[in-house]
Amino acid sequence: MSNYSIKDLELLSGVKAHTLRIWEQRYNFLKPQRTDTNIRLYSDEDLRLILNVSLLKENGIRISNIAKMDEREMREKVIKITDSQTSFPEQIYALTLAMVELDEERFEKIMGTNILKHGFEKTMVNIVYPFMSRVGLLWLTGGINPAQEHFISNLVRQKLMVAIDSQFISEKEVKDKYMLFLPDGELHDIGLLFANYLLRQRKNRTYYLGQSLPFEHLISIYDIHKPDFLLTILTVTPTSFIEVQRFVDDISQKFPKSTILISGPQIVGQGIEEPDNVVILNKFQDLVDFINDPNKSKYQL
Structure with a gap:
């Protein structure tokens, strides 16, 4: 009870x-x-x-x-x-x-x-x-x-x-490549799964890495696939504004050739400063708008 x-x-x-x-x-x-x-x-x-x-x-x-x-x-x-x-x-x-x-x-x-x-x-x-x-x-x-x-x-x-699982994307249909992950300690993956569905439904290749991924493992997998975009959601970690800002700055610097899409309660409305290659998504419609934006290449460095 x-x-x-x-x-x-x-x-x-x-x-x-x-x-x-x-x-x-x-x-x-x-x-x-x-x-x-x-x-x-x-x-x-x-x-x-x-x-x-x-x-x-x-x-x-x-x-x-x-x-x-x-x-x-x-x-x-x-x-x-x-x-x-x-x-x-x-x-x-x-x-x-x-x-x-x-x-x-x-x-x-x-x-x-x-x-x-x-x-x-x-x-x-x-x-x-x-x-x-x-x-x-x-x-x-x-x-x-x-x-x-x-x-x-x-x-x-x-x-x-x-x-x-019901979505099949042939190689010739692929528009962009996205790598999706939750940082170490983050277990709430429903939002990330739904983002994966939205991306695949719109003919994007996704590499879904799931929950609680240590940063060093993200780096090694990134070097293999070199995605156009990285997407993550921060719900409970990191636990302070300073740690969140440090995380955003670190991921921006580690992956300067990709655009980083970030959302979640620890990010949205928290006054986080966005480096040039970071885009904060306030709601899922923002992700849909981003995916559908014919000019989103402007975000790619």
Whole structure:
């Protein structure tokens, strides 16, 4: 069982903490435990309840009517809504519930339905990645059960691997060469896998080196393939601004003949100075725009 703070519930459900407190007092929805310092702690059942209540309310059901529903009735209405509507917020709610309940069958149904309707790329960009960003923030702050995060991450990873393996690029189709890696100590590879999919889908050759790659090994492999571009994502390492800036400067100097594409929470919005051959990607659309840019040769030295 997980213990969530009220801020964790706010992040996962989109319901403001102030509103949660009102619901708690007025409708007796929640009965959180309290720490010795009187801080509210919520369970998986509380999170599931708030997700359900929020989804029903967003779909026009009055909060006073929701308060009268029992658990079975509430769940049936939620399933009916998420099965009949494929708007992005509802599907993000549905994924969150699948994670909390460790419900693989529900995950598969959500993914299958949305991929058929929107295609794989749009499903990832508009549903899965926003959802995983929320989960990632909670994982970093210790606000989510690691088992739940591992469960949903591995299911998403499997989908990405299948999508990547289905792509074949002949040598004559290759546009540019990209080398993808995560630095030593960095294990969160879903963003990198999705970048690999986007690149291959657009007929680029990729050399996917995966998680936690020591710098000296990157250098030796780079010398073999000499890619046009290097791409990495910094989520939890390095751990300070000075270390991040040093990493950016080092990789720029070590690979002066390639353009370095960097993204991730440790980079975006952190005031990192970009050397001439480094491009910071603030979101996945930036990567798509970069790949599609007919003038991106201007970045190559």
